[in-house]
Amino acid sequence: MLNMIRWEKILNETRPKYRDKKTKEMNNTGTKDIYSIVDHRNEFERDYDRIMSSSSLRRLQDKAQVFPLQSNDFIRTRLTHSMEVSAIARSFGVWIEKYLTKSKRGNLAGNDNGKIPAMLATAGLVHDIGNPPFGHYGEDVIKKWFHEFFEANPSINLTTEEKNDFRHFDGNAQGLRVLTRLQFLNDQYGINFTYGTLSILLKYPWDSSSNIKKDKFGYFQQDKELAEEIMQQTVGIPFVRNPLTYFLEASDDIAYLGSDIEDGVKKGIIPWEEVFEKDILMGDIYKLYKREIEQHKLIQKHKKAKDNQFPDYLLTSVQNFKVWAQGQMIREVKEVFIKNYKEIMNGTYDKGDLLESTDRAYQLNNLLRELMGKHIYPNNEVLSLELVGDSVITELLNAFVKDCILHDGEFKPREKPGKLLNIISGNFRFVHQLNDDVNNPRRVKEIEELDDYSRLLLVTDYISGMTDSFALDLHQKLKGVKMP
Numbered sequence: 001m002l003n004m005i006r007w008e009k010i011l012n013e014t015r016p017k018y019r020d021k022k023t024k025e026m027n028n029t030g031t032k033d034i035y036s037i038v039d040h041r042n043e044f045e046r047d048y049d050r051i052m053s054s055s056s057l058r059r060l061q062d063k064a065q066v067f068p069l070q071s072n073d074f075i076r077t078r079l080t081h082s083m084e085v086s087a088i089a090r091s092f093g094v095w096i097e098k099y100l101t102k103s104k105r106g107n108l109a110g111n112d113n114g115k116i117p118a119m120l121a122t123a124g125l126v127h128d129i130g131n132p133p134f135g136h137y138g139e140d141v142i143k144k145w146f147h148e149f150f151e152a153n154p155s156i157n158l159t160t161e162e163k164n165d166f167r168h169f170d171g172n173a174q175g176l177r178v179l180t181r182l183q184f185l186n187d188q189y190g191i192n193f194t195y196g197t198l199s200i201l202l203k204y205p206w207d208s209s210s211n212i213k214k215d216k217f218g219y220f221q222q223d224k225e226l227a228e229e230i231m232q233q234t235v236g237i238p239f240v241r242n243p244l245t246y247f248l249e250a251s252d253d254i255a256y257l258g259s260d261i262e263d264g265v266k267k268g269i270i271p272w273e274e275v276f277e278k279d280i281l282m283g284d285i286y287k288l289y290k291r292e293i294e295q296h297k298l299i300q301k302h303k304k305a306k307d308n309q310f311p312d313y314l315l316t317s318v319q320n321f322k323v324w325a326q327g328q329m330i331r332e333v334k335e336v337f338i339k340n341y342k343e344i345m346n347g348t349y350d351k352g353d354l355l356e357s358t359d360r361a362y363q364l365n366n367l368l369r370e371l372m373g374k375h376i377y378p379n380n381e382v383l384s385l386e387l388v389g390d391s392v393i394t395e396l397l398n399a400f401v402k403d404c405i406l407h408d409g410e411f412k413p414r415e416k417p418g419k420l421l422n423i424i425s426g427n428f429r430f431v432h433q434l435n436d437d438v439n440n441p442r443r444v445k446e447i448e449e450l451d452d453y454s455r456l457l458l459v460t461d462y463i464s465g466m467t468d469s470f471a472l473d474l475h476q477k478l479k480g481v482k483m484p
Contacts, residue, residue: 005235005345007106010242011115012195012234013043016180016226017187019195019233042111044118047197048125054191056129056183057082062467063128064135066260066376067267067385075263078128078135084259086124088330089251093117095334096247105341115196116244122193123200123248130175132464133471134389141393142169142460143215149401156406162453164208165220166460172203173219174464180226182461184427188434199234199242202227203249206239222457240347250333250355257329257368258322260376265318270375272314276302276321285367288360289328296324325364332361389468392475396463399478400424405455411447421447423474424462432458 041049051057060079067075076084093116100106100116132138146166150156165173179198183191204218205227219227228238235242264270280286286293293299301320305313336357343349351357355365376382400420407417421429432454433444450458463471476482 003237003346005237005240005243005347007100007108009234009236010196010199010244011112011119012199013115014233015043015189015192015194016229017189017192019229042115042118043194044115044122044197047193048118048122050191050193051122051126051129051179051183054183056178056465057126059465059467060128062469063131063133064385064468065256066135066263067382074266076259078131081255081259082125082128084255085127085248085251086121088255088326089124089248090117090121092247092251092330092333093120093244096120096244096337099334099338119197119200120244120247120251122197123244124251126175126179127201127203127248127252128171128175129178130173130464131171132174132393133466133468134386134393136171137386137389138393138464139169139171141390142397142464143167145394145397149397157452158456159221159453161207161209162221166456168208168215168217169460169464170204170208170215170217171464172201173208173217173223174460175201176219176223176227177457177461178465180223181431182428182465184431188431195230195233198230200244200248202230202242203245205231205235205241210239212239220457222454235347237347243344246337246344246354247333249353250329253353253355253365254326254329254333257365258326260372261368262315262318262322264372264376265314266312267381269379269381270318270371272318273306275371276317279367279371280321283367284363288363292328293324296320298324325368328364329355329361332358336361388472392471393463395475395479396471397459400459400463401456405459406452409448424458425465428458428461428465432461 057079060082061077063078065076065078065081097108097113097116100108132142134141143166146163146169150158150163150167176198178190179193179201180190181188185191202218204213204216206212206217207219207221207224207227208217210217231238231240261270265272281299298320302317305316310316333354336354337344340349340351340357356362404417404420404424411418411421413419413422429447430444432450433447447455466474473482477484
C-alpha cells in the first residue's frame with residue numbers, strides 16, 4: 001500500500017530552531033497557555049508577519065518581473081507580482097480548507113482553521129525571494145558564467161555535485177537560503193520559518209545533480225540536510241512535493257500569465273485590439289469558452305469601452321479579459337485537484353502542472369504564453385535591458401570571483417581582494433563565517449578558513465540578493481564610469 005501524505009504533517013508549525021526543544025512555542029492542544037492569550041495568530045500567520053518587514057522582501061520592489069529598471073510605476077515588479085500571487089494562493093487555501101472539511105478527507109482539527117490559507121499566502125509572498133537581479137535572465141547569466149568558469153578552471157576544489165549547484169543556479173534554491181540563513185535575525189537559522197511553510201516552497205524537492213527535472217532543483221548541497229529534514233517533517237516521502245506546492249505553482253502562473261499581458265498592453269507592445277478581435281474571438285479559445293465568454297460579457301465590455309472612447313480603452317479591455325481568464329484557470333485547477341486527489345496525496349501524480357492538465361486550460365495557457373513569446377520577449381526594450389543585465393552580472397562575477405573570493409592568501413584591506421571583500425554585505429559574510437556548531441555559535445571563522453564552495457556561495461548569495469538598480473550602480477562604480 002502506498003504511503004499517503006497526511007495533512008496533520010503538512011500543517012507542521014514547528015520551526016527548525018525549536019525542533020529538538022521541549023519548550024512549547026505554540027498551542028496545539030487547546031489549553032490556555034500564554035500564546036493563546038497574547039498572540040491570536042497561528043504559526044503560519046506569524047511566518048507572514050515575520051517576512052513582511054524584512055529587507056529581503058523589500059528588495060523585490062526593485063527587481064524585474066519582465067521589464068527591468070522601469071520608471072513607470074504601473075509596470076509590475078517582483079514585489080507587486082508576489083503580492084498578486086499571495087492573494088491568489090490565499091484564496092486557493094480558503095477553498096482547500098473548505099473542500100477538505102466538507103469531504104472529510106483532511107481530518108482537520110478545529111484549531112486548524114485558517115492555517116492553509118496563511119501558509120499559501122506566505123509562500124506566495126516569498127516564492128521569488130531568491131531570484132537574482134534582471135529576472136529569470138539573471139539566472140541564465142549566472143548559469144552560463146559558471147559553466148564557462150568551471151571549464152576554464154577544472155582543478156578548482158569542488159565536487160561535481162557542488163559545481164552543479166552553480167551550473168544550474170536556481171532562484172528557488174536560493175530562496176530557501178534567504179529564508180533559512182541569509183535573512184539574518186539572531187543566529188544561523190535565518191528568519192526561522194515553520195517546516196510547513198518551507199515545505200511548500202521546496203518546489204523541486206531534489207538537488208542539482210538529480211535527473212528528475214533537468215535544470216530545476218530545490219536546494220544547494222550546503223542546504224541538503226535541512227531540505228531532507230523539511231521533507232521528513234512534512235510530506236514524509238523523499239523527493240515528493242507538498243500537495244500545496246501545486247497550488248503555489250498554479251498561483252504563480254495564473255498571476256503572471258494575466259499581469260504580464262496587461263503590462264505589455266500598457267507599454268504598447270501587444271496590439272490588444274488585433275489580439276482580442278482575431279486571436280481570441282476568432283480562434284480556438286472562443287470555441288472552447290464560448291459560453292463563459294458570453295456569460296462574462298467580454299465582447300460587450302470591449303465594444304463599450306471602444307465605442308465610448310474610454311481613456312486607455314485597450315487597457316480596460318485587457319483587464320476585463322485578465323479577470324475572466326484568471327477565473328477560468330482557478331476553477332480548472334480546483335477540478336484537477338479533486339479529480340487527482342489520491343495520486344497527489346500519495347506522490348504518484350505525474351501529469352505535470354495542475355494548470356496544464358485539462359485541454360481547455362492548456363490551450364488558454366498556451367495562448368497567453370504565445371502572446372508573450374511573440375510580442376514581449378523579442379521587444380527591443382526587453383532585449384536591450386537583458387543585455388545590460390548580462391553585462392552587469394557577468395562583470396560582477398568576474399570581479400568578486402576571479403579578483404576576490406578565490407584569492408589564495410590573506411585578505412589585506414589595502415589590496416584589491418581585500419577591498420572587494422569588504423564591499424560584500426557584512427551580514428552575508430557573518431552568516432558564512434558562523435561556526436556550524438550550534439553549541440558554540442559565538443565562534444566566528446575567518447574568511448580564509450572557508451572552502452572554495454562556501455566562498456562561491458558567498459558571492460552568489462551577495463549578487464543574487466542585489467536589486468536591479470544596486471547591481472547596475474555597483475557595476476558602474478567598479479568599472480570607473482561612476483564615482484562612489
